[in-house]
Amino acid sequence: MLPDDMDAVFQALGHRDRRKILDLVANDPGCCAEDLGPHFETSRIAVLKHLRVLERAQLLVSKKAGRKRTLFFNVVPIQLIYDRWATDYRAHWAGKLSDLKLRIEAKHHAERNERKRRA
Amino acid sequence: MPSATNESDAPKTETAVFKVFIRGTIDAVWREITRTDTVQTCMFNMRLDTNGLKPGGQIRMRSKDGKYTGVVGEVLEFNPPHKYVHTFLMTQLDDPPSKVTHELKAVTGGVEYTLTHEGLIVGTKTAKQATQGGKLIANTLKAVVETGRPSFGVRFLYRLIRVLQFLTPKRCRSENWPLDKKI
Numbered sequence: 001m002l003p004d005d006m007d008a009v010f011q012a013l014g015h016r017d018r019r020k021i022l023d024l025v026a027n028d029p030g031c032c033a034e035d036l037g038p039h040f041e042t043s044r045i046a047v048l049k050h051l052r053v054l055e056r057a058q059l060l061v062s063k064k065a066g067r068k069r070t071l072f073f074n075v076v077p078i079q080l081i082y083d084r085w086a087t088d089y090r091a092h093w094a095g096k097l098s099d100l101k102l103r104i105e106a107k108h109h110a111e112r113n114e115r116k117r118r119a
Numbered sequence: 120m121p122s123a124t125n126e127s128d129a130p131k132t133e134t135a136v137f138k139v140f141i142r143g144t145i146d147a148v149w150r151e152i153t154r155t156d157t158v159q160t161c162m163f164n165m166r167l168d169t170n171g172l173k174p175g176g177q178i179r180m181r182s183k184d185g186k187y188t189g190v191v192g193e194v195l196e197f198n199p200p201h202k203y204v205h206t207f208l209m210t211q212l213d214d215p216p217s218k219v220t221h222e223l224k225a226v227t228g229g230v231e232y233t234l235t236h237e238g239l240i241v242g243t244k245t246a247k248q249a250t251q252g253g254k255l256i257a258n259t260l261k262a263v264v265e266t267g268r269p270s271f272g273v274r275f276l277y278r279l280i281r282v283l284q285f286l287t288p289k290r291c292r293s294e295n296w297p298l299d300k301k302i
Binding site: 005029030058061063072073074075076077079080083086 | 134235257258272
């Protein structure tokens with residue numbers, strides 16, 4: 001994911017109403033834009049604009065169903081954000097632990113050699 | 120079609136959608152999801168066994184050594200390199216088959232890949248696993264096409280799956296899921 005792809009995701013997530021839209025769609029996959037209206041005090045136009053921003057960031061996917069457009073939440077962009085940092089940290093700590101293991105083993109080895117030399 | 124069909128006695132079904140932008144060619148993405156020469160790195164390292172990738176053809180997702188079969192289905196639509204639709208049944212579970220659609224669309228700088236899983240019965244294990252699995256497939260497909268291999272976490276998961284393969288239930292053994300058995 002290039003930085004600008006993630007910009008679109010973070011920009012989309014950076015608004016309370018858009019996060020609320022994601023909650024609503026995630027809980028009711030396949031709902032329509034009209035179903036979302038009553039949950040907001042803003043105009044219908046504003047909601048549609050939020051939908052466009054979410055769709056551009058691929059957080060929402062819309063599918064044609066007859067004359068309607070149904071909406072689905074897409075978790076993949078959020079998973080990619082998670083992987084970018086969480087996986088790196090995991091690898092980082094795994095690396096630290098294996099370093100620790102090697103150092104302890106080396107120390108143990110050195111001490112044993114030292115004892116042998118003295119005996 | 121709305122995701123939840125509300126026939127009074129029919130079980131409630133849902134649709135899960137996964138979409139990802141992949142920096143690569145449409146042919147490269149298509150090759151990954153339809154390859155039969157090696158295991159499919161984006162599909163849990165399973166091997167695609169088939170008697171023909173065309174409508175009516177049977178597909179089996181088997182372990183690398185061929186011993187176990189995880190997913191079985193029938194091809195409903197095969198239109199390279201844009202659309203591939205098949206039924207989906209997990210051999211480990213008793214849930215009815217659902218429907219998987221892979222759609223590829225060339226856009227500026229890459230490909231939009233959409234995985235749609237329809238007809239999942241709400242609350243079933245298949246629905247739960249499809250939700251987890253779809254995310255991983257879309258994600259790993261992107262990593263494989265763009266970087267040549269899955270992410271660290273997924274490589275770790277695959278190692279774990281291989282080590283734990285001996286725990287797979289008997290009903291998943293491949294002899295129970297031959298290609299000539301229609302799903």
